[in-house]
Amino acid sequence: MSLSTDAIDLTRRLLRLDTINPPGGEEAAIALLGGLLEAAGFTTRRVDLAPGRPNLIARLSGSDPDAPALGLTGHVDIVPLGEAPWRHDPFAGETDGDRLYGRGSADMKSGVAAMVVAALAVAREKGRRAGLELVLTAGEETGCAGAKRIVETPRTLGRVGALVVGEPTGLSPGLGHRGVIWLRFHFKGRSAHASMPHEGDNAVLKAARAAVRLAHHDFGGACHHALGRPTLNLGRIEGGCNLNSVPDRAVLGIDIRPIPGQTSAAIVAELSALCPEAEIEILSDCPPLWSAGRDDWLAQVMERTRAVTGRAVDPAPVPFATDAGFLAPAYGGVPTVILGPGETEQAHKTDEWCSLTRIGQAAELYRDLAAAWCR
Structure with missing residues (x-):
C-alpha cells in the first residue's frame, strides 16, 4: 500500500x-x-x-x-x-x-x-x-x-x-x-429583600462595573509583531437566585488570548489590581x-x-x-x-x-x- x-x-x-x-x-x-x-x-x-x-x-x-x-x-x-x-x-x-x-x-x-x-x-x-x-x-x-x-x-x-x-x-x-487563559471572577455581596435594596450589597452590580472596566482594558498597549494584540472577551456573567432578592454572588467568565511575554501570573495580578473586589480563579492556562x-x-x-x-x-x-x-x-x-x-x-x-x-x-x-x- x-x-x-x-x-x-x-x-x-x-x-x-x-x-x-x-x-x-x-x-x-x-x-x-x-x-x-x-x-x-x-x-x-x-x-x-x-x-x-x-x-x-x-x-x-x-x-x-x-x-x-x-x-x-x-x-x-x-x-x-x-x-x-x-x-x-x-x-x-x-x-x-x-x-x-x-x-x-x-x-x-x-x-x-x-x-x-x-x-x-x-x-x-x-x-x-x-x-x-x-x-x-x-x-x-x-x-x-x-x-x-x-x-x-x-x-x-x-x-x-x-x-x-x-x-x-x-x-x-x-x-x-497566542495563548489561552480562562478566568472566573467571583464577586460577593449581601442578600436583602428587593423592596429594600439599600439593606443589601449587590454582587451583580459589582460584576457589571468590573465588566465595563475589563472591556476597556488594553494591557498597556502590548503588541507582538506577528500575533498582534492580546484580547479579552467577557463570555459569561451570572448571579443572583431570584428577582425579589438582592444577589449576594456573581461570576464573570473571561477568555484572554495572551502574546509572548505575558504570563498568567502577571495578567492575574494586573486584572486583580483593576478589580480588587473580585476573587480570581484560573480555569485554563495555555501559553x-x-x-x-x-x-x-x-x-x-x-x-x-x-x-x-x-x-x-x-x-x-x-x-x-x-x-x-x-x-x-x-x-x-x-x-x-x-x-x-x-x-x-x-x-x-x-x-x-x-x-x-x-x-x-x-x-x-x-x-x-x-x-x-x-x-
Whole structure:
C-alpha cells in the first residue's frame, strides 16, 4: 500500500473511535497507535491524564546518542458533535469525492494518522543518525491538559531539536499562536429583600462595573509583531437566585488570548489590581508560542512544503492554541512549525471534513522532513 493509502486508512480507523472530550476516552486510540509504533521498533511510555485517558510518548533511536530527535505531536481527543444534525455519520469515515467526513477528520486525527504512518516509514529506513519522538496527547481540547501533565511529569520527554505540530492548517506552515487563559471572577455581596435594596450589597452590580472596566482594558498597549494584540472577551456573567432578592454572588467568565511575554501570573495580578473586589480563579492556562522565521530548519520546512503541495505560502500565525505552547518550552524553546492536513475553518464544525489529497500530502511531507532530519 502507498503512504497516502495507509494514512487515509489509519485516519478512518481513528475516526471510528469515539474520543469526544469530555469525557475523553482516548484509551482505544492510543492503544491502536502505540501498538503500531511498538511493532515498528519504537519504545513507548504512557502518562495518564486520568484513568482511561493516556498520553503516549514514542521514541525511535538513531545511531548518534548526541543527535537530538525530531519531535512530532498531535492530539486524539475531539470536541462534542453539537446540536445540529450531521448529514454524514461522524464516526464512520465516509467519503464524498475528495472529502473524508467525521468528527476529528480535520482537527486532528488526519494529522496524527499521517504523522504515525510517516514515522513507520522512517523506522524501516537504515542509517538513521538521529531519531524521532512522537507525543500523542489526550485532553487537548480542554486546555491542553494532556500536554501540561506530560511536562509536569519528570523525565518523560527526551531531547528534541525541532517540533512539528499536526494541527489543521491546510498544509500552510504556521509559526505560532497566542495563548489561552480562562478566568472566573467571583464577586460577593449581601442578600436583602428587593423592596429594600439599600439593606443589601449587590454582587451583580459589582460584576457589571468590573465588566465595563475589563472591556476597556488594553494591557498597556502590548503588541507582538506577528500575533498582534492580546484580547479579552467577557463570555459569561451570572448571579443572583431570584428577582425579589438582592444577589449576594456573581461570576464573570473571561477568555484572554495572551502574546509572548505575558504570563498568567502577571495578567492575574494586573486584572486583580483593576478589580480588587473580585476573587480570581484560573480555569485554563495555555501559553503562547512563536518561532523565529530565520531558522534554517524552518526554511527547509517551507521549501519542502512548497514542493509537496505545489503552493508557495508565507508562514503566518494560527488563530488557535496548541499543545506546543507547553511542549516547545519544555524541549528548550526549539523551532516549531504548525503544519497539518486539515483546513483550519473545518475545526469543530458540523459535517467536519478533511481532503484526502491533503492527508496523502501530509504523510509524504512528514516522511520527507523526518527522513531528512534522521539522516
